[in-house]
Amino acid sequence: MPERPDLTQLLAESRWLAALARRLVADGEEAEDLAQDTLAAALAHPPQGDRPLRGWLATVLRGRWVDRQREQGARSAREHQNSRQEALPPTDDVVAKAEQQRLLVAAVLALTEPERTTVLLRFFEGLPRAPSQGACRPACRR
Numbered sequence: 001m002p003e004r005p006d007l008t009q010l011l012a013e014s015r016w017l018a019a020l021a022r023r024l025v026a027d028g029e030e031a032e033d034l035a036q037d038t039l040a041a042a043l044a045h046p047p048q049g050d051r052p053l054r055g056w057l058a059t060v061l062r063g064r065w066v067d068r069q070r071e072q073g074a075r076s077a078r079e080h081q082n083s084r085q086e087a088l089p090p091t092d093d094v095v096a097k098a099e100q101q102r103l104l105v106a107a108v109l110a111l112t113e114p115e116r117t118t119v120l121l122r123f124f125e126g127l128p129r130a131p132s133q134g135a136c137r138p139a140c141r142r
Contacts, residue, residue, distance in 0.1 A: 007043075009053060010039055010042055010043070010053075013053060013054060013057055014035065014039060016054065017035045017038060017039065017057055017061060018031065018032065018035040020035075020058060020061060021034045021035040021038075021061060021065075024061070024062070024065050025065065030068075034061060034064055034065060034068065035061070037064050038057055038060050038061045038064055041060050041064070042056075042057060042060065108120065108124075
């Protein structure tokens with residue numbers, strides 16, 4: 001079983017490790033967490049053989065940083081996937097749109113026949129446009 005580095009050795013490297021973490025991570029608190037995770041890993045799973053402690057700590061620190069980046073990317077992807085794809089419009093916009101729709105319906109209902117039925121069937125019921133007969137009637141050549 002590999003010999004664990006003693007607490008004194010780890011504490012002696014803690015400042016150096018924190019400085020290295022700050023170079024990797026812009027957020028000071030996150031850098032401190034990353035350095036602490038690395039020290040905890042050193043206590044739980046010490047380096048094998050005669051590896052220099054600093055080199056091993058730097059490797060573990062970078063590995064923890066990569067793991068955090070991967071987790072953060074996965075979390076961001078999940079949040080984006082589960083979030084609304086667009087923001088809800090302001091209430092005033094919703095009310096204004098409803099008012100426009102009300103005015104449009106009132107205007108269509110005020111049309112005379114056959115225009116009213118034509119507009120209702122085409123635009124409100126989604127029926128296709130009548131196929132062109134080739135020649136336009138005299139009334140449509142204005």
